[in-house]
Amino acid sequence: GAVVSQHPSRVICKSGTSVKIECRSLDFQATTMFWYRQFPKQSLMLMATSNEGSKATYEQGVEKDKFLINHASLTLSTLTVTSAHPEDSSFYICSANPGQNQPQHFGDGTRLSIL
Amino acid sequence: QKEVEQDPGPLSVPEGAIVSLNCTYSNSAFQYFMWYRQYSRKGPELLMYTYSSGNKEDGRFTAQVDKSSKYISLFIRDSQPSDSATYLCAMSVRGNEKLTFGTGTRLTIIP
Numbered sequence: 382g383a384v385v386s387q388h389p390s391r392v393i394c395k396s397g398t399s400v401k402i403e404c405r406s407l408d409f410q411a412t413t414m415f416w417y418r419q420f421p422k423q424s425l426m427l428m429a430t431s432n433e434g435s436k437a438t439y440e441q442g443v444e445k446d447k448f449l450i451n452h453a454s455l456t457l458s459t460l461t462v463t464s465a466h467p468e469d470s471s472f473y474i475c476s477a478n479p480g481q482n483q484p485q486h487f488g489d490g491t492r493l494s495i496l
Numbered sequence: 497q498k499e500v501e502q503d504p505g506p507l508s509v510p511e512g513a514i515v516s517l518n519c520t521y522s523n524s525a526f527q528y529f530m531w532y533r534q535y536s537r538k539g540p541e542l543l544m545y546t547y548s549s550g551n552k553e554d555g556r557f558t559a560q561v562d563k564s565s566k567y568i569s570l571f572i573r574d575s576q577p578s579d580s581a582t583y584l585c586a587m588s589v590r591g592n593e594k595l596t597f598g599t600g601t602r603l604t605i606i607p
Contacts, residue, residue, distance in 0.1 A: 483592070486542060
């Protein structure tokens with residue numbers, strides 16, 4: 382149980398393109414999902430907390446107009462990287478809690494490469 | 497000083513050895529402690545989850561939490577080449593909130 386699915390797993394696109402990444406909880410409902418970014422050989426950096434039915438909470442230094450988050454249902458959150466540039470190339474990972482006081486489960490990540 | 501300290505390694509041990517991985521932390525309010533395993537180009541996989549102090553065992557894995565020393569450990573018995581990965585400790589004050597991660601320890605089990 383507690384499966385989190387992320388799609389797509391790999392994206393390669395040109396500079397200036399907007400890219401949407403989906404995060405789904407397959408066997409549980411999640412009022413809160415989390416979006417992380419990870420650079421090579423580094424730990425995960427929290428970007429934002431996605432809240433179902435309300436605005437996301439962004440961490441300091443993360444541009445909310447650059448990284449649009451929508452959590453329209455209890456099983457789906459999306460991250461859109463708008464007008465992506467090469468410096469946005471990274472590994473993006475989402476997570477969700479299957480219940481109160483339950484540990485976070487992670488998706489398999491999306492590797493984004495902007496040419 | 498980082499909120500969570502973890503030796504990044506790399507750590508190499510022979511197959512069958514016992515592996516000890518550790519994290520220290522400074523925030524005494526942390527109550528939920530997790531260990532995740534991450535293979536290259538994959539998301540973190542939950543290994544162990546502990547609330548407050550104590551020990552927890554699951555197969556070849558044992559997690560220990562010592563809140564008085566602000567120190568957590570993960571032990572891997574009878575290590576296998578398939579255990580080669582990066583191990584991340586993570587913790588939070590309350591459930592269902594953002595995690596604070598260690599930097600991760602890269603582990604290689606040598607056949």
